Amino acid sequence: MSKNYVLSQYKMAKKLPFGDRLFARAIAAKAPYFKTVGARVVYLEPHHCECVIKKRRAVENHIGTVHVIAICNGLELAMGVMAEASIPRHLRWIPKGMSVDYTGKAGSDIRCVAQIAAEDWKVGDLQVPVTAYDQAGKPVVQGHIKLWISEKPAKTT
Template sequence: MSALVTLREKTHGLPMGKKIFSTIYSQKAPYFATIHATVAEMRPNYAEVHLPKRRSVQNHIGTVHAIALCNGAEMAMGALAEATVPRDKRWIPKGMDIRYTAKADSDITVVAETEPEQWEKDGDLDVRVQALTVDGVVCFEGVIKLWISSKQK
């Protein structure tokens, strides 16, 4: 079990447990802290991150900035990967292919998803990501490509 999954289990039942977990997780990759996101759900093959629309993540037209959306997608992908990766394998991000499909004009929910069979072999693995406004409009969609390899023995 990964350290992130263990941390999630320890904080899950606490008052403000999601916020505590998310704050500690944000310190693993300090740029996560810039978006003030909360990991709403984290389980094998699925993660959901809520990103509030705040002045610090807005662009010049008052919508959530593209890079803040990418940070949210990477945070969701990382939570999914840590909850899913088999014990004998490791992962590292390799690339991101994203399309911005609508204005991100509200708080945002970023979802990352995979299928169980994707984790069975080494090599490239595509994590599907999308960001939705509070009205359910998909404002961002794409793939984060991971490299999966066996751990050295």
């Protein structure tokens, strides 16, 4: 089996100065909307991804905390990068929904985490648990992103 492209690109970028910024730009080139939250992937292994959203004016709400929609975007980014770095080659995924609870005040930088087990990659619905933590490690948003997992169609020649 060949290496996973996303995982190998992440590992290569981490070796470079400002590699996290380069990797973030590569993600934004594929999915431009993710550029809006300015999240950076800080940890990526198969079935586990973490990204950080810096608390700054562009992602704050009217009370000066990180807006929950920015956090949801960070959670979706973590899930998407994790999925691309993990899914078996014969499968594909598409998001079907997201369900989150706001469990705390997001008054600091936010770490967004998506993690599943390797055996979870099966055809059908997959609930990916996602959690956002403040700098003290307290969960501020918890939920699931529902994916539809299907077989890749056979390639025609």
